[in-house]
Amino acid sequence: MTGSVVITGIGVVVRDAMGLDAFADWLMPGGALPDRPEHFDTSAFRAGNAYAVSPDRCATALARLGLAGLLPESDRDCAAHGLLAAAEALAMAGLDDAALRAACGCVMATTSGGMMDRFADAICAGDDGADYRLTAPPGATAEVLARQFGLQGPFASFSSACASSPAAFSYALSRVRRGDTPLMLVGGSDRMRAADFAGFNALRAMDRDSCRPFDQTRRGMVIGDGAAMLVIEDEAHALARGARPLARLREVGLALDAHHITHPSPDGLARAMRQALHRAGLAPDQIAYVNCHGTGTPVNDKTEVEALAAVFADESARPLISSTKGATGHLLGSAGAIEAVITILALRLGCAPAMATTAAPEPTRFPMPGPDGPAPFAGTFAMSNSLGFGGINSSLIFEACAGDAR
Amino acid sequence: MSDSIVITATALALAEQPAPSVPAGGKTASGAFSILRLPEEPADRRHTQLSSRLSRLIGELASRAGLLPADLAGPATGLVSGSRYGCSLVADMHRRLRELGPRGIDAVGFAQATHNFPVSACAIDYGIQGPGIALVSSHAAGMEALTCGRDWLLEGRCDRVIVAAFEDLEGPAAAHVELLAAPGAPPVHEAMALVLLERGSTARARRATVLAEIAGTAMMRPGAETGDLRAVAQRAFGHLPASMGILLAAPESASPPETADGAPMLVDCLAVGGLLALIRALDQPGPGDWLVGALDPRTGGIAAGLRCPPTACSEVAA
Numbered sequence: 001m002t003g004s005v006v007i008t009g010i011g012v013v014v015r016d017a018m019g020l021d022a023f024a025d026w027l028m029p030g031g032a033l034p035d036r037p038e039h040f041d042t043s044a045f046r047a048g049n050a051y052a053v054s055p056d057r058c059a060t061a062l063a064r065l066g067l068a069g070l071l072p073e074s075d076r077d078c079a080a081h082g083l084l085a086a087a088e089a090l091a092m093a094g095l096d097d098a099a100l101r102a103a104c105g106c107v108m109a110t111t112s113g114g115m116m117d118r119f120a121d122a123i124c125a126g127d128d129g130a131d132y133r134l135t136a137p138p139g140a141t142a143e144v145l146a147r148q149f150g151l152q153g154p155f156a157s158f159s160s161a162c163a164s165s166p167a168a169f170s171y172a173l174s175r176v177r178r179g180d181t182p183l184m185l186v187g188g189s190d191r192m193r194a195a196d197f198a199g200f201n202a203l204r205a206m207d208r209d210s211c212r213p214f215d216q217t218r219r220g221m222v223i224g225d226g227a228a229m230l231v232i233e234d235e236a237h238a239l240a241r242g243a244r245p246l247a248r249l250r251e252v253g254l255a256l257d258a259h260h261i262t263h264p265s266p267d268g269l270a271r272a273m274r275q276a277l278h279r280a281g282l283a284p285d286q287i288a289y290v291n292c293h294g295t296g297t298p299v300n301d302k303t304e305v306e307a308l309a310a311v312f313a314d315e316s317a318r319p320l321i322s323s324t325k326g327a328t329g330h331l332l333g334s335a336g337a338i339e340a341v342i343t344i345l346a347l348r349l350g351c352a353p354a355m356a357t358t359a360a361p362e363p364t365r366f367p368m369p370g371p372d373g374p375a376p377f378a379g380t381f382a383m384s385n386s387l388g389f390g391g392i393n394s395s396l397i398f399e400a401c402a403g404d405a406r
Numbered sequence: 407m408s409d410s411i412v413i414t415a416t417a418l419a420l421a422e423q424p425a426p427s428v429p430a431g432g433k434t435a436s437g438a439f440s441i442l443r444l445p446e447e448p449a450d451r452r453h454t455q456l457s458s459r460l461s462r463l464i465g466e467l468a469s470r471a472g473l474l475p476a477d478l479a480g481p482a483t484g485l486v487s488g489s490r491y492g493c494s495l496v497a498d499m500h501r502r503l504r505e506l507g508p509r510g511i512d513a514v515g516f517a518q519a520t521h522n523f524p525v526s527a528c529a530i531d532y533g534i535q536g537p538g539i540a541l542v543s544s545h546a547a548g549m550e551a552l553t554c555g556r557d558w559l560l561e562g563r564c565d566r567v568i569v570a571a572f573e574d575l576e577g578p579a580a581a582h583v584e585l586l587a588a589p590g591a592p593p594v595h596e597a598m599a600l601v602l603l604e605r606g607s608t609a610r611a612r613r614a615t616v617l618a619e620i621a622g623t624a625m626m627r628p629g630a631e632t633g634d635l636r637a638v639a640q641r642a643f644g645h646l647p648a649s650m651g652i653l654l655a656a657p658e659s660a661s662p663p664e665t666a667d668g669a670p671m672l673v674d675c676l677a678v679g680g681l682l683a684l685i686r687a688l689d690q691p692g693p694g695d696w697l698v699g700a701l702d703p704r705t706g707g708i709a710a711g712l713r714c715p716p717t718a719c720s721e722v723a724a
Contacts, residue, residue, distance in 0.1 A: 044507060044508050045508055102627075105625075110542075112496055112521075113492075113542060116491075116496070116497045116500070116578050116579070116582070117497065117500040119578055119581075119582060120497055120500055120501060120504075120577070120578040120581075121500075121504070123578065123581050124501075124504070128585065129581065129582070129585055130585065132582070133585060133586060134704075136578070136582045137490060137491060137542075137582065138491070138492050138496075138521065138542040138543075139490070139542055139543040139544055139547070142543070142705075143544070143704055143705055146628075146704075146705060147704065152627045152628055152706065153625070153627075154625045154706075155543070155544060155546075155550075155702075155705040155706055156541055156543050156544075156547075156550045157541060157542060157543040157544070157547075158539060158540065158541055158542070158543075159492060159520075159521035159522065159540055159541070159542040160521070160522040160525075160538075160539045160540045161520045161521075161522050163539075167539040170537075170539075170554075170557075171550075171553075171554060171557070174554075174557040174561070175625075178557070178560075180625050181625070193500070194500075194503055195496075195499040195500045195503050195511070195519075198499075198503050198508045198510075198511040198516070199499065199511055199513075199516030199517075199519070200516075201508065201511075202508075202511045202512055202513045202515075202516050203513045203516060203517070204513075254537035254538070254539065254558075254563065255481065255535060255536065255537065255538075256485070256525075256526070256529045256534055256535050256536065256537070256538035257529075257535070258479075258529045258530050258532075258533045258534055258535045259530065260530070261517045261518075261523070261526060261527065261530070262513075262517050268535065271481060271535065275563065279561070388520075388522065389517060389520050389522070389523075389526065390517075390520065390522050390523060390525065390526020390527070390529070391526055391529065391530070391538075392522060392525075392526065392538055392539065
């Protein structure tokens, strides 16, 4: 083990793209606007738009990969997005060998995880709920993936609100660095639920139309669902088996606010960023791009800019910042995973995606992409931040590998 | 030289008897299987019953460790929880939406219906600003949380970590546990267990009583290695101890692990089982090595090698 950990496979499922290349092509110009989800009625909610993956499209893609018939219906519904993204990530990493897969661990992030809602509906209707024996618990998606792909290494499932994914990355990184396994499948998978929709509407945290991060007229978030899965691997192990490193996962910072359940504090995020920088042995001016949490709520974006201003206080440290939630929506527990992928893509392409919905950006000292096209940047290191309900803050740092682009 | 990781306090709430306030619905109609619930916990508006219980037990844990509540404040303390079913209020949100529509969901209730709410609410109570996360995972989730906490200490992210495991078996979670119960299965006990991990240097500096040192942890693959735990012990301790007690929590469907002569029996408390095994090992008189942990038949498990005093004390004091 070298202590250096690289990404050797990536898989993505969002409403508008299945697969990394399709995702990059769709995302970089700025994505598209949200619409009504297909699988539940949002007309009773104040804000009803979303970035929801079509269940039919998902089922078709599973069938194309030969995954549909292998699992009962309930398994597919619980883990469908994760299965598709994981299949792509494992294939890209070249993990078709059963022994390699058996060594590989599985760490997932999720919001509500399994299918306890469907199980509750079933027993409420007088059914015994037996269809949900294996899929009701919140950690069931990780179990389905581990079983489906024969992953027998370290296992865990995190549900820490919108900061779940960085927690999963932290655990996976430690398992590789400590020598528990040379490689891990890590990421987030979520299926949109009416309860989450209702909750964020009750909090008045959702915009009726679109999410406009860092815009002066921003009014809130738009929920999305999908999955992003990555294979992380000890670099020496990856090189020895001929795998191609896509980026390095340098560090993770984790810190609690201890401030308020729904109102973030800049102090916690600033500590998470500083911790990640310190552990990576980097100075703030070495960070070229920050993919922000940027939910588009007035409070979140203001707090985040304050935290960035505190950490990148020196005039020489002025990274390009952006939020991509105006293109993907807020994937909640999986947001950190999809944004990790976006951060890696940005490093590989040397530019951050356009912010198509942000027409009138807040004045800050940090440059931001405009609405019309991607913004180029030069540098080797990029950061991705996530904030969760309850004051959970996290910061990931990635490093470009030589010889890009995708 | 790397610092040792030691345990300086534990706290436990374990449902032993059906509580008087628990309705008869805690038992199946046939009476063949039962879930033992913890008594109701007084909770103010800022808390749920679950977070209130965690907050109370953190206070007890600090007191047993010789710490004041104020000592937990700041970035030197981390907090991590592990559970199989998480917070029952998450499922309750869905019920309220089904029965009452969107107006049945209020902002405070939604904020409290996240699986990390107990961690976050207690971080606010005590001013804990180190790393904090929640696992909702396998039957080994308590041990996964312990592994997280140990990682943070070994990586220098903080000086002490409160590791919590809990099960909150209300509503659909209880029904699901009952669905999975095999005929004749023993009762499942609602529980919450806490372990305070500290860096050896931190414990030494404040002259804390050390209950045990964690020599290491070992991952166990699903369905493998449970017949021969020597390899697991070798990894957890870095060598095969001449003698050791073994206490691994496993649900009914897992292969029964070896147990040491005279080892205490464990009750089934799902993801709390691993930390319960650890606490029961620490309860045993005299010094010795213990391999403790939890197994999940589908996803594997985690074992920890414990060196109990006086060895740990002398090592820490050295």
